[in-house]
Amino acid sequence: MASSTVNVVRYSALLFGVVYGISHRRSLQKTKDEHEKHHALHEREVLIQKAKEAWKRQQDGPKDSLVTDPEDPKFDLEKLLAKWEKDYS
Numbered sequence: 001m002a003s004s005t006v007n008v009v010r011y012s013a014l015l016f017g018v019v020y021g022i023s024h025r026r027s028l029q030k031t032k033d034e035h036e037k038h039h040a041l042h043e044r045e046v047l048i049q050k051a052k053e054a055w056k057r058q059q060d061g062p063k064d065s066l067v068t069d070p071e072d073p074k075f076d077l078e079k080l081l082a083k084w085e086k087d088y089s
Contacts, residue, residue, distance in 0.1 A: 002010075066083055067074045 066079055067076065068080060069075060070077075
C-alpha cells in the first residue's frame with residue numbers, strides 16, 4: 001500500500017491537472033469565440049460593401065442605355081429620335 005504522502009502528491013497532481021485543463025479550455029474557447037465574432041463582422045462588412053457597389057451600378061445603369069422617361073434628368077431627345085429613326089428606317 002502507498003504511503004499517505006504519495007497519495008497526497010498523487011491527488012494534488014490530479015486536482016491541479018483538472019483545474020489547469022478547465023482554465024486552458026476556457027481560454028481557448030474565448031479566443032475561438034473572439035475569432036468567430038471578428039470573422040462574422042468582417043464578412044458582414046464585405047457583404048455591405050458588395051451591396052453598396054451593386055446598388056450604385058444599378059442606379060448608374062449601363063452607359064449606352066437609352067432613357068425614354070422625359071422626367072429623368074438623363075433624358076436626351078436627340079438620342080431618342082436617332083434611335084427611332086434607325087429602328088424604323
